[in-house]
C-alpha cells in the first residue's frame with residue numbers, strides 16, 4: 001500500500017514552493033553527539049528514510065558510512081546533489097530513480113515501496129524528521145516497514161518531537177515517548193538518550209537509540 005495521493009502532493013508542493021522550514025543548514029547536534037555512542041559498526045550502510053536534502057547524510061558519509069536516503073521529492077534530491085560536490089551517476093531499480101554522489105545514494109520514490117531485497121546491505125538507520133512527518137496511522141506502517149528492512153542487531157538513532165495540544169495536527173506531528181515505545185518496542189530495544197529544550201514553536205525533540213531485536217527463539 002502506498003501513501004495517500006494528497007499527502008504525496010503536499011510534500012511535492014512544499015519542495016516546489018520552498019516551504020521547507022524543517023531543513024537545517026547544519027548537521028544536527030544530536031547526530032554528532034550520539035551517533036558515535038550507538039555502536040553501529042564502522043562502514044555500515046545507513047538507511048535514511050524520508051531524507052529530504054539533509055546535511056546529516058554528508059556527515060554520516062564523512063564518518064565512513066555509505067548512506068542510502070529515500071525521498072519522494074525529486075526537487076529535494078536535485079537540490080542535495082547541486083549543493084554537493086562530485087559527479088552524479090543515475091540509474092533505476094524497481095519503482096525508484098537512484099542518484100549517487102560519492103558514497104551517498106538517493107532513492108527517489110515512496111519509502112513504503114522500498115523492498116527488503118533492495119536493503120540487502122543496510123546495517124543501520126537514522127531518522128530525523130521521518131516518523132514525525134507521518135500521520136498516526138501511517139506511523140505504525142512506518143515502524144513495521146523499517147523493522148522489516150533491518151537485520152537483527154542493526155542500530156539506529158531516532159529524533160522525535162513532542163508538544164502539548166492537538167496531537168493530530170501536523171506535520172510535524174507530536175509523537176510522545178509512550179507512542180515511540182509502542183511503535184518500536186515489538187521489534188527494537190529502545191534507549192531514551194535525551195530531550196531537547198522546548199522550541200519557539202512549542203515542540204521539543206527527544207532522542208532515542210534503537211537496536212533491532214534478533215529473531216525470536
Ligand SMILES: C[S@@+](CC[C@H](N)C(=O)[O-])C[C@H]1O[C@@H](n2cnc3c(N)ncnc32)[C@H](O)[C@@H]1O
Pocket residue numbers: 003011012022023024049050051052053054070071072073076109110111112128129130133171
Ligand atoms: C519533515 S521532512 C524531513 C526531511 C529530512 N529528514 C530532514 O531532516 O531534513 C520529511 C520528508 O519526507 C519526504 N516524504 C514524505 N513521505 C515520504 C514517503 N512516503 N517516501 C519518501 N519520502 C517521503 C518529504 O518529501 C520530506 O522531504
